[in-house]
Amino acid sequence: MTRSWREWLVRQISLAGDFDERILNAFLKVPREVFSEFHYDLDVVYSDNVIVTAKDGDSYSTSSQPSLMALFMSVAGLKESMKVLEIGSGTGYNACVMAHVVGENGLVVGIESNQKFFKKSVEVVSKLGIQNVIFVNEDGFYGFEKFAPYDAIVVTVAVDRISRHWIEQLRIGGRIVGPIDVYTIDRQPAFVFEKTSDSIVAKHLVETKFIKAGGLLGNLNETNLKRLSKIEKTFSAPVEFLSVPASSYEAVGVFHVASWSLCERSGWIYFVEDEGFARWKSGWELFGRMELIKNIAGEWAKTGFIPITLLKFRYDHRMNFRGVERWDET
Numbered sequence: 203m204t205r206s207w208r209e210w211l212v213r214q215i216s217l218a219g220d221f222d223e224r225i226l227n228a229f230l231k232v233p234r235e236v237f238s239e240f241h242y243d244l245d246v247v248y249s250d251n252v253i254v255t256a257k258d259g260d261s262y263s264t265s266s267q268p269s270l271m272a273l274f275m276s277v278a279g280l281k282e283s284m285k286v287l288e289i290g291s292g293t294g295y296n297a298c299v300m301a302h303v304v305g306e307n308g309l310v311v312g313i314e315s316n317q318k319f320f321k322k323s324v325e326v327v328s329k330l331g332i333q334n335v336i337f338v339n340e341d342g343f344y345g346f347e348k349f350a351p352y353d354a355i356v357v358t359v360a361v362d363r364i365s366r367h368w369i370e371q372l373r374i375g376g377r378i379v380g381p382i383d384v385y386t387i388d389r390q391p392a393f394v395f396e397k398t399s400d401s402i403v404a405k406h407l408v409e410t411k412f413i414k415a416g417g418l419l420g421n422l423n424e425t426n427l428k429r430l431s432k433i434e435k436t437f438s439a440p441v442e443f444l445s446v447p448a449s450s451y452e453a454v455g456v457f458h459v460a461s462w463s464l465c466e467r468s469g470w471i472y473f474v475e476d477e478g479f480a481r482w483k484s485g486w487e488l489f490g491r492m493e494l495i496k497n498i499a500g501e502w503a504k505t506g507f508i509p510i511t512l513l514k515f516r517y518d519h520r521m522n523f524r525g526v527e528r529w530d531e532t
Contacts, residue, residue: 204233204235204244204248205230207244207245207247207248208229208230208231208232208233208234208248209230210248211229211234211248211249211250211268212226212229212230214249214250214268214269215229215250215268215269215272217269218250218269218272218273219269219272219273219276221272221273221275221276222276224280224281224282224303225272225275225276225280225303226272227302228299228300228301228302228303229268229272229299231299231302232295232298232299232302232330233330234247234248234253234265234268234295235247236326236329236330237255237265237292237293237294237295237298237322237323237326238253238254238255238256238265238293239255239256239257239293239322240254240255240256250267250268250269251267252264252265252266252267253265255292255293255295255319255322256292256293256318256319256322258316258318258319261316261319261416262413263292263293263316263319263322263413264292264413265292265293265295265296266296266358266412270408270410271296271299271358273407273408274356274358274379274380274392275299275300275303275356277377277379277394277407278354278355278356278377278378278379278394279353279354279377280300280303280304280354281303281304282303282304282305282307282308283304283305283307283308284304284308284353284354285304285308285309285310285311285349285351285352285353286300286304286308286309286310286311286352286353286354286355286356287310287311287313287345287346287349287350287352287354287355287356287368287371288300288310288311288312288313288355288356288357288358289313289342289345289355289356289357289358289359289361289368289380289415289419290313290314290315290342290357290358290359290413290415291312291313291314291320291323291337291358292314292319292323292358293319293322293323293326294312294322294323294324294326294327294335294337296356296358297310297312297323297327297335297337298310298326298327298330298332298335300335300356301332301334301335302332304334305334306333306334307334308334309334309335309336309349310334310335310336311335311336311337311338311346311349311352312335312336312337312338313337313338313340313341313342313345313346314337314338314339314342315339315340315341315342315416315417316416317339320337320338320339321339323337324337336349341417341418341419342359342361342365342415342417342419343365343367343417343418343419344365344367344418345365345367345368345370345371346371347367347371350370350371350372351371351372351373351376352371352372352373352376353373353376354372354376354377354378354379355368355371355372355376355377355378355379355380356378356379356380357378357379357380357381358380358412359380359381359412359413359414359415359419360381360382360383360390360410360411360412360413360414360415361380361381361382361383361415361419361420362382362383362385362415362419362420362421362422362423362462363382363419363422363462363521364378364382364395364402364521365418365419366519366520366521369397369402369519369520369521370519372397373397374397374398374399375396375397375398376396376397377394377395377396377397378394378395378397379392379393379394379395379407380392380393381393381410381412382458382459383412383414383415383420384454384455384458384459384464385414385422385423385466386423386454386458386464386465386466386471387450387451387454387455387471389409389451389455390409390410390411390412391406391407391408391409391410391455391459391510391511392406392407392408392409392410393405393406393407393459394407397519400518400519401516401517401518401519401524402516402517402518402519402521403514403515403516404459404514404515404516404517405513405514405515405529406510406511406512406513406529422462422465423464423465423466424465426463426464426465426472426474427465427467429465429474430465430467430472430474430479433474433476433477433478433479433490434479434489436490437478437479437489437490439489440481440487440488440489441488441489441490442487442488442492443485443486443487443488444480444485444486444487444488444492444495444496444499445485446485446486446499446502446507447507448507450482450484452507452509452510453482454471454482455510456498456502456510456513456526457473457495457498459510459515460498460515460523460526461473461494461495461498461523462521463475463494463495470482473486473492473495475490475491475492475493475494475495477490477491477492477493478490478491478492479492480492480495486499494523497523498523498526501525501526501527502526504527505526505527505528508528512528512529512530513526513527513528513529514526514527514528514529
């Protein structure tokens with residue numbers, strides 16, 4: 203009976219995009235309802251919507267919108283025989299779908315920090331008899347080096363930043379796809395990050411809404427606030443004002459993704475560097491020596507301060523900013 207419901211789900215996914223048959227067929231093979239500790243009617247389970255699959259205190263696991271997951275798989279370039287790392291695998295549904303995409307000669311490694319959700323995923327995959335997926339109960343920030351290098355990394359939880367460990371564990375030409383939590387403005391744009399021999403290139407994919415990551419993938423605001431507290435008393439007044447002719451929504455998103463240096467306190471947004479800091483006030487008030495923020499603003503200005511959706515970001519392999527340009531330029 204659930205086969206017909208899965209076929210209905212695949213029809214919904216097909217309406218959302220032109221996806222490879224291998225991805226669509228993978229959704230046909232995995233029963234979504236078995237990954238949830240809650241009972242839902244099958245029309246809910248097989249709708250193209252997010253469903254909550256488990257609860258542990260104040261923590262929740264969800265099964266993401268299937269068509270969005272199909273988009274992530276497609277953009278990540280999932281193919282037969284690939285090795286894929288999933289960050290935030292929850293109770294395991296998406297990892298098992300991807301396991302069918304990569305086939306028996308491929309491998310999916312799902313990392314989940316919550317022990318209850320991890321145990322549920324292990325239990326379900328054992329019952330389903332899927333042999334090419336492994337679940338790990340660790341902080342996803344560190345990736346999982348044992349099976350590296352990976353051909354793709356799919357992130358299904360909103361993360362503050364891209365971990366350098368993921369970059370190290372990704373092969374040249376591989377892609378990371380996932381949502382970035384711009385926590386200062388409650389925005390979660392998804393990006394695709396592609397690794398070349400000497401750089402990382404990132405492009406906006408789609409706006410999303412995911413559960414925010416915990417642990418080291420969700421503590422960047424606190425980390426940057428600690429950096430701010432160590433330096434802010436050194437300066438009593440701004441030394442310069444950096445004009446940014448863009449909305450706060452656009453500007454904060456661009457500076458977050460470019461630098462990973464923002465934090466919020468008492469309604470103020472700050473940008474923290476080693477020798478100074480900046481405070482957002484329809485532009486940046488600069489305190490101290492601020493080279494990175496000026497570099498980002500200067501590069502963005504060359505594009506005419508176009509929206510983040512049209513930008514291409516460049517980083518080195520340690521995710522340090524190296525430039526930004528229009529995404530359609532070479």
